[in-house]
Amino acid sequence: MNIVVLVKQVPDSSAERSLRSDDNTVDRESANNVINEMDEYAIEEALKLQEAHGGEVTLLSMGPERATEAIRKGLQMGPDKGVHIVDDALAGSCALATSKVLAAALRTLSPDLILCGAEATDARGQVVPQMVAERLGAPALTGTRKLTVDGTSLTAERQTEEGYEVLTASTPAVVSVWDTINEPRFPSFKGIMAAKKKPIQTLTLADLGIAADEVGATGASTAVVEHSKRPPRAAGTRVEDSGEGGLALVEFLSSEKFV
Amino acid sequence: MAEVLVLVKVADGKVNKATLEALTIARSLGEPAAVVVGAPADVVETLGEYGATKVYAADAEELRDYLVAPKVTVLEQLVREASPAAVLIPSTQEGKEIAGRLAVRLDNGVLIDVNELAVDGTATQVVFAGGTIVKSRVTRGIPLVTVRPSSVTPTPAPTTPAVVPVSVTLSDADKAARVVERVVEAKGARPELTEASIVVSGGRGVGSADNFKLVEELADLLGGAVGASRAATDSGFYPHQFQVGQTGKTVSPQLYVALGISGAIQHRAGMQTSKTIVAVNKDAEAPIFELADFGVVGDLFAVVPQAAEEIRKRKG
Ligand SMILES: Cc1cc2nc3c(=O)[nH]c(=O)nc-3n(C[C@H](O)[C@H](O)[C@H](O)COP(=O)(O)OP(=O)(O)OC[C@H]3O[C@@H](n4cnc5c(N)ncnc54)[C@H](O)[C@@H]3O)c2cc1C
Ligand SMILES: Cc1cc2nc3c(=O)[nH]c(=O)nc-3n(C[C@H](O)[C@H](O)[C@H](O)COP(=O)(O)OP(=O)(O)OC[C@H]3O[C@@H](n4cnc5c(N)ncnc54)[C@H](O)[C@@H]3O)c2cc1C
Incomplete structure (x- = not known):
């Protein structure tokens, strides 16, 4: 079973993140860029499936030059190779364009299974998995917390607001995962060394037959008009509990009409 | 039109x-x-x-x-x-x-x-x-x-x-993607987390699944929903679907009460736009206090039961 895992490089969510003032895109220069957390769970799931069913695991990312770091990092966990779509024209791509480019690359790779995170931590769109599936005419089992593969048939448990749903589909399919699905492995020393030598193929828009004006800021279907920092919340009253903290709390709740 | x-x-x-x-x-x-x-x-x-x-x-x-x-x-x-x-x-x-x-x-x-x-x-x-x-x-x-x-x-x-x-x-x-079963997991009588006007959340400081009863009790007295930090859901104190934050639910209630939650940026991502924020934490330096409208520096195991008792008293 050949699996492609979609991997996005994102600015670390534990640090301050900003949009640039010139072109309204994410400030990636000053950020500490990391692999999108949910994508690590997708990689782990791919490796488990590979252990059980054989085949190859490929990481696919679209992003600037430095996104290759995220691919290399992911390869340390054990996948076989990477594919990096990099092209200056891609800067500022909307979700529609991103999915178009990813789908074009996936057509050339024709995997049995496409695994990805359910959500990227920067834009938090939760849209790319379904968009990619729609473009490929493939089923999407999204938001999964459990996946079972039996030949070409897939069964997944999808987390919902109310509980969960059991889904079925056949390969080729897109499966997006939450962090409840597994516990990603830490790269071993051997894995880290091996990753240095694993091939990462780069693809440009021309390689994929996509025109520069279909993507990036030029081809975007959405635009940021302006952005501003939200004023930080001002801290309010703070009391030390010296035996009456609970009473003070209720007094506050009552003054705000919550009690 | x-x-x-x-x-x-x-x-x-x-x-x-x-x-x-x-x-x-x-x-x-x-x-x-x-x-x-x-x-x-x-x-x-x-x-x-x-x-x-x-x-x-x-x-x-x-x-x-x-x-x-x-x-x-x-x-x-x-x-x-x-x-x-x-x-x-x-x-x-x-x-x-x-x-x-x-x-x-x-x-x-x-x-x-x-x-x-x-x-x-x-x-x-x-x-x-x-x-x-x-x-x-x-x-x-x-x-x-x-x-x-x-x-x-x-x-x-x-x-x-x-x-x-x-x-x-x-x-x-x-x-192509078939739903073969839908399972509704009981959430009892509490309001839906993302829709509730009051949310009471517990973090690692709550200490155990059993202690989460304290969080539930306060939530019920206030007519609110129960939430949890990732540290609490990861530790198995509370089910994952109640996690608030970047990888959980985003809530924006009238009142958010954080009990034993430090206020990490990923937690704040899910509750920062709440109208009023209240925190109980024994660490005066906890970042949650930076955004709390009202904070009690103290042991939640003393503060919360006392508050619950007082609310019950006021309700008569
Ligand atoms: C703050 C912010 C808000 C934005 N809002 C919008 C918006 O409202 N509408 C819009 O059209 N665009 C928006 N964008 C642009 C959008 O983020 C990008 O187009 C993005 O690459 C795709 O959307 P996502 O990050 O939400 O992905 P999600 O749908 O959340 O990502 C799910 C999964 O898809 C895969 N994936 C996503 N992007 C890539 C990639 N580049 N390479 C490989 N795998 C990938 C990963 O596995 C990821 O876990 C926004 C960007 C930012 C920074
Ligand atoms: C990519 C990513 C995504 C994440 N997504 C989320 C998310 O969606 N939601 C989320 O919550 N976190 C998320 N996190 C984790 C986040 O960074 C924090 O680790 C987490 O929020 C900490 O939870 P906590 O505040 O309960 O625990 P801690 O940080 O351990 O804080 C516990 C607090 O309880 C206090 N305390 C202990 N005992 C008592 C007592 N008896 N009385 C009063 N106070 C007490 C302590 O002083 C401390 O401040 C994410 C992290 C990453 C890297």
């Missing part, structure tokens, strides 16, 4: 609050037309109460058997036939996924987690853990947006909607 399509989300047989909010927003943009896919007919009354002048009802048994795609097909058909001014979808996981697929089919831009939508189509989004406000627009097609829950207060505007039956033919691709 052009129609504004609002996809209706039904939970527990009732129209959810986010849908009513979307209808409230839709009224300022055009004639709200609710789209009900595979749901009971008795929701029509509620939709009319919140200003839906029309209800498109697509009710075929098979619409329920597949994930997302059939709803996309219904919306796609309606957009092509009714040329609406905008499409509004409640911003749940399913809502976002529907919006994404619809965007591809219509080659129409999509904006996710929108808090406000102005008459000229300019949307307001709050991003990066609540730290940045973005104004954005769809530049290809009509405004196709998902509306973040608790963005506006739903207000009634009673009308009697015309019910228009819709029939669609599903393609094979629509049927």
Whole structure:
């Protein structure tokens, strides 16, 4: 079973993140860029499936030059190779364009299974998995917390607001995962060394037959008009509990009409 | 006036609050037309109460058997036939996924987690853990947006909607991801986390699953929902679906109470826009105090039972 895992490089969510003032895109220069957390769970799931069913695991990312770091990092966990779509024209791509480019690359790779995170931590769109599936005419089992593969048939448990749903589909399919699905492995020393030598193929828009004006800021279907920092919340009253903290709390709740 | 399509989300047989909010927003943009896919007919009354002048009802048994795609097909058909001014979808996981697929089919831009939508189509989004406000627009097609829950207060505007039956033919691709079972996990009598006007959350400081009874007790006394930090859900203190934060639910209640939660940026991402924030933490340096309107520095095992007792006393 050949699996492609979609991997996005994102600015670390534990640090301050900003949009640039010139072109309204994410400030990636000053950020500490990391692999999108949910994508690590997708990689782990791919490796488990590979252990059980054989085949190859490929990481696919679209992003600037430095996104290759995220691919290399992911390869340390054990996948076989990477594919990096990099092209200056891609800067500022909307979700529609991103999915178009990813789908074009996936057509050339024709995997049995496409695994990805359910959500990227920067834009938090939760849209790319379904968009990619729609473009490929493939089923999407999204938001999964459990996946079972039996030949070409897939069964997944999808987390919902109310509980969960059991889904079925056949390969080729897109499966997006939450962090409840597994516990990603830490790269071993051997894995880290091996990753240095694993091939990462780069693809440009021309390689994929996509025109520069279909993507990036030029081809975007959405635009940021302006952005501003939200004023930080001002801290309010703070009391030390010296035996009456609970009473003070209720007094506050009552003054705000919550009690 | 052009129609504004609002996809209706039904939970527990009732129209959810986010849908009513979307209808409230839709009224300022055009004639709200609710789209009900595979749901009971008795929701029509509620939709009319919140200003839906029309209800498109697509009710075929098979619409329920597949994930997302059939709803996309219904919306796609309606957009092509009714040329609406905008499409509004409640911003749940399913809502976002529907919006994404619809965007591809219509080659129409999509904006996710929108808090406000102005008459000229300019949307307001709050991003990066609540730290940045973005104004954005769809530049290809009509405004196709998902509306973040608790963005506006739903207000009634009673009308009697015309019910228009819709029939669609599903393609094979629509049927590729089949839902074979739906399991509702009991959440008891508490309000839905993302819709509740009061949320009481517990963190690692609560210490155990058993101690979470304290959090539940306070939530019940206040009529609120229970939430948890990731440290609490990861430690198995509370079920994962109640996690608040970047990788959990985003809540924006009138009151958020954080018990034994340090206030990491990823937790703040999910609760920062709450109207009033209250924290109990024994560490005076905990970052949660930076955003709390009222904070008690103290042991939650002393403070919370005392507060609960006092509320009970005041309630009589
Ligand atoms: C703050 C902010 C808000 C934005 N809002 C919007 C918006 O409302 N509408 C819009 O059209 N665009 C928006 N964008 C642009 C959008 O983030 C990008 O187009 C993005 O690459 C795709 O969306 P996502 O990050 O939400 O992905 P999600 O749908 O959340 O990602 C799910 C999964 O898809 C895969 N994936 C996503 N992107 C890539 C990639 N580049 N390479 C490989 N795998 C990938 C990963 O596995 C990821 O876990 C926004 C960007 C930012 C920074
Ligand atoms: C990519 C990513 C995504 C994440 N997503 C989320 C998310 O969605 N939601 C989320 O919550 N976190 C998320 N996190 C984790 C986040 O960084 C924090 O680790 C987490 O929020 C900490 O939870 P906590 O505050 O309960 O625990 P801690 O940080 O351990 O804090 C416990 C607090 O309890 C206090 N305390 C202990 N005992 C008592 C007592 N008896 N009385 C009073 N106070 C007491 C302590 O002083 C401390 O401040 C994410 C992290 C990453 C890297």
